[in-house]
Amino acid sequence: MGWYRKLFRRLFSWFEVVAIVGIAIALFVFGVGVIWATLSPLPAIENFESRRVAESTKIYDRTGNIILYDVHGSMRRTEVPIENISRYIRNATVAIEDDTFYQHNGFRPLSFIRAVLVNLHLRGGIAGQGGSTITQQVVKNALLTKDKTIVRKAKEIILALRLERIYTKDEILQTYLNEAPYGGTLYGAEEASRYFFGVSAADVTLAQSAYLAALPQAPTRYSPYGTRRSELDDRKNLVLRRMYELGYIREEEYRAARDETVVFQSREETGIKAAHFVFYVREYLEDTYGPDVVTNGGLQVITTLDYDLQKKAEEIVRERALENKTKFNAENAGLVAIDPKTGQILAMVGSRGFFDPDIDGMVNVTVMPRQPGSAFKPFVYATAFEKGYTPETVVFDLKTQFTAHCAPNDLETHDDCYAPGNYDNVFRGPMTLRDALAQSVNVPAVKTLYLAGVEASIGLARRVGITTLADAGRYGLTLVLGGGEVYLLDMTAAYATFANDGIKNPPVAILRITDDVKKTLEEYKAKSERVLLL
Known part of the structure; x- marks a missing residue:
């Protein structure tokens, strides 16, 4: 076994060397960024009070005339003092977002070094891995651009340190909780509490607070009305476990809240058209551009949807699903329509009733695995x-x-x-x-x-x-x-290949995306490929 111990010691030493070198590189790179940021003009901290509200993202049908969904809409947000936000929400948010919030001065060096090391390894930059404190997130959203560079990160840290000297922890946390995204048009804990649970932020339960704290990291992905409810439940349980580990709640509170069944209010049908399709598009946008760009970037998204055809498809699904219930005891149905020549999705109906909880209507059956x-x-x-x-x-x-x-x-x-x-x-x-x-x-x-x-x-x-x-x-x-x-979407696309004489066009939902300055980020281009000789 001597050779085994020697090999283990060598490997351990090698890992130590790699870690030390990595930390040295990270510190050097960040040091350069700090020097550059110090020499560069910084936004005035006074701008924190007069910052501009982000622009909403709009999703249109293929004509560009019909808004299927306005991500912000009327900007549903109600600012309240921190005293009117449940301590459960405050503690849950701190536990999952920044567990040393009350101890640090706006910046956590070890978390930042870890983030730099991970991103230098994965992406050659510092863009992807987390590590920002709540104070840094407030600064980033209020005073800085969304550039993902070392200099911007250094400025964020410098301003966070300054902000901590001017504002109290409660003032910073209050700002965060009044402006955090909770999905769609919902901003701030007060509006989210009323929308999801029908109560004010002062009156939510522990379990409800854990759900709220789980959302801001990826509000569309974890939406209680989407197809990833189990992931939201897992993250809610993670929030509760962190609260217990940090001493915010007792073990019996943790277990009771973990096992509690929380009911979300039904969503209003007004303000959203072709709901399953919209969430399908939003998930793509978040995966491609990130939740922050989708939430705050003012994107204009022209989709492939033919809204007249969509309305007919929804009517057909409602009628046929009821017939299926009578004949086959099958209560639900879905429909996808694709143009075989282009692969463009013209209609997508994920259930016979998006807002019908009896059939889990918010689940999009067109992208769920089913036997054909x-x-x-x-x-x-x-x-x-x-x-x-x-x-x-x-x-x-x-x-x-x-x-x-x-x-x-x-x-x-x-x-x-x-x-x-x-x-x-x-x-x-x-x-x-x-x-x-x-x-x-x-x-x-x-x-x-x-x-x-x-x-x-x-x-x-x-x-x-x-x-x-x-x-x-x-x-x-x-x-x-x-x-x-x-998937029904796949089956429709595959049959479209037969209809197109063996030429495949992958299903596509978007014709064009522009940002808030009208720059084109993405535009439909045919990706035809002959896959069958018919």
Whole structure:
């Protein structure tokens, strides 16, 4: 075991050297930034009181005339003194955002060094990793540009130190809690408390406060009305655990709040159109440009949505979903419409009622994994055609046992034996592939998958637009009958490839994005690719 200890000591020493060198580099780089920032003009701290409110981001339909969603709208914010903000909210925010807020003087050197090291390693800069105190966040939002440079970071720290000498901790925290983003048009703890829970910021419970503190880091991602509610719940529990660890609450309070079921108020339908599509677009914007740019950057987003078609799609989904409830006891439905020539999403309906809690209507089923049933069959037949089989190739529609170690005359599906039937329990004898696909007959489809191969069929499906089914080894012959989960958006895009003579256009939701000075950040360009020879 001596060699093992020597190797461990060598590795440990190597890690120490790397850490020391990294810290030295970080300190040198930051030192240069501090010198430069000191020599550069700094914003007057007096500007803190007269700062300009950020401009909202607007999301439009494809004409640019219909606003689907105004991220700020009427700027829903009510400023209140810190005495009118629950101590639960204050402590929860400090616990998750800046746990040494009451001890530091505006800057945490160790947190900053860690952030610099991570970002130098990951991105060659200091843009991505956190490390800012609450005071720094207030300064950044009120006095500085959004440039992600060392000089800007140094200015932020210098101004944070100055701000701490002028304002009390409560004044700084009050500013933060009155201006923090909580999603959409909601700014400030007071407005967020009333919107989500119907009470003032002074009257929220511990569990409600933990939810509020969880939101500002990524308000769209963690929105209680989006598709990531479980992530919001996890972050709420993290807030509570940090409050307990820091001594803000007792263990019994922590456990009770962690297990409490918190009900959010229903969202008003006014002010948002094509809600599932809007949240789909917002998530893309935040992933691409960051939550701060989306919230404060004044973006103008022209989407691909045809609002007239969208209204018809919503009506169709409501009607058909109710029919499905009567016929199949299925209460929900979704719809996606794509232009095959461009890949542009013209309509997206994620449920029959966005504001209907009984069906989890805010969940966008078009981007949730679902089994496609027989809708998967065309991918298998297309694979068979690529392998040389033709529409006139004959297969036999007979009751068949497909599991090799099961008796051929055992024509039932049980245990690990697989002998599928047809939807009408009728077997038609010899059939061409053309007729088998046209009539959606199961047994010939399974035989065609056997001939085409599972891996090859999955490969073709992914080629034409399916983004799931990455591990081909997980699937067998049931795949052709819908045994693998896919997204409705992907299925629509894949079928659009068939409709476009084998030319794929990836689904796209945005035509153009401009910033607050009308600079074009992004513009639609066709990304056509031939993936099938039809």
